[in-house]
Amino acid sequence: MENRNFTRVDFSDGASISYNNHLVWGTVENLSLQGFYIRTSSTVKPDMPLDLPLDVTIYHPPHSSINVRASTIHCEEVGMGMKIDELDADSFVRLVDAVSLKSNAPAMIMSETYKMANYVKIVND
Template identity: 30%
Template structure:
């Protein structure tokens, strides 16, 4: 099992997962800078790439966060997704969500820098 490098928060907002010709609507159950668990009952194959849109509520107009992800696990709980690509705006929104909900923006940034350092060391060692 992969070790989590990021804090995870409960965050209930709408999401749409697009895979092939399907658009699956559901709700985000928990969220981190690295991935999320979405309550979606339709199973998807592990390892498949998907397009993810998370809809931030409470603002007008509603803000969509667009990401690309990979299905890590698919079960009755929902879909566990790892984020594999995001634009700068989406990253900033996720970082702000995490900082606000954990109440510790320095911890969020420390986790991010540690993750980047680990990834760079992995690249350097290969």
């Protein structure tokens, strides 16, 4: 049984993960204000670090990209679960909008937005 603190929504936008001079491409399959699951376009390298913040860009048209620092929580051969650690204010707004648009419970997402401040560092650009 899953024990989630934030609502997850189905999602299907492209993303890239940058680490150790590698760039991994994939598709974000589900998204919350606290994290996401990304299915990668190639086998994830076995040296993918766990619990180390990585730079992730979620390409969310027609809006600008959502740029986050996220830690890999679990890693599978073709994907990984990631927890958002840090993002800039513009990406924060775009993330909230993206989740709100896909959710059927906007009041819950608004409540989670306030709760998110306890889990994620929001930085200036």
